[in-house]
Amino acid sequence: MELRGAVIKQLVVSAVMLAVMAAIFYASAGRTDIPRSWLLFGATLVHFTGSTLVVARLNPELISQRLTVRRVGSKSWDEVLMRVCNLTMLLLLPAVAGLDVGRYGWSALGAQYAALGLALMAVSSVLISWSMAVNPYFEPTVRIQGDRGHRVVSTGPYGLVRHPGYLSGILWAVSVPLVVGSFYAFVPVLLYSVLMVLRTQLEDRTLQGELEGYAEYARRVRYRLLPGFW
DSSP states (O other): OOHHHHHHHHHHHHHHHHHHHHHHHHHHHTOSOOHHHHHHHHHHHHHHHHHHHHHHHHOHHHHHHHTOSOOTTOOHHHHHHHHHHHHIIIIIHHHHHHIIIIIIOOOOOOHHHHHHHHHHHHHHHHHHHHHHHHOTTOOSSOOOOGGGTOOOOOSGGGGTOSOHHHHHHHHHHHHHHHHHTOSTTHHHHHHHHHHHHHHHHHHHHHHHHHSTTHHHHHHHSOOSSSTTTO
16 A cells, blocks of 8 residues: 555544544533543544654554554454454543533543643653554554564563553553543543453463564563553
C-alpha cells in the first residue's frame, strides 16, 4: 500500500473510532454541553493523529502492515482478546462515562484530575509512538512473523519493559476517566487493564516459546509492563 494512502486510511480509521466513542458518550449523557468531554475527544484526536504521523515518518512500512485485515499465523486467543479490549474501550467506556457525568451525575472528579489525565495521555502518546517507531513487527495481534524476518527488538522502550505498547494502552485508558471527570468510568478501565495484563502474559509466553532469542532477552529485561513491579 502506498504510504500516503495508508496514512490517510489510518487517520480515517482513527477518526471513525473516535466518532463512535463520542456518539456513544453523548447519547448516554443526553447532552453535549460538557466541556471536559470536548477536551477529552480533542486530546484523543491529537493523540491518534500524532502517533500516526510520527510512525509514518520513522517506520512507514508499519503503517501499511497494521492495516492488513487478515494475518496468517495470528493466535486465535489474541484475536478474541484484542476485539474484547477494543469493544470495551470503544463502547463500554464512553457509555459509562456519559451516563455518569452527563445524565446522572454519579461522580465528579475535580479539574486537577483532568490535568493528570492529560499528562498520562501525553506519556501514552510518546510511549506508543516510540514503540512503533523502533519495532517493525508491531502488529495488532500476536503472531511469529516469519514472513517478515521476525527478530527480537530490544532498543528504545523495549530496553525498559518487554511490552511498552500494552503499557501505553493502559495509560491512555486510565487517562479517560480523569480527563472527563468520571470515577465510575474506572470500572470498564479496570476490565480493560485486566484483559491487557492477560494479553501481556499470553504473548510473553508465546514469544518465549516460539521466537528465537526472546527467552534470553526476557532474562535481560525482567519486567513485562511496569519497571520494578511486573
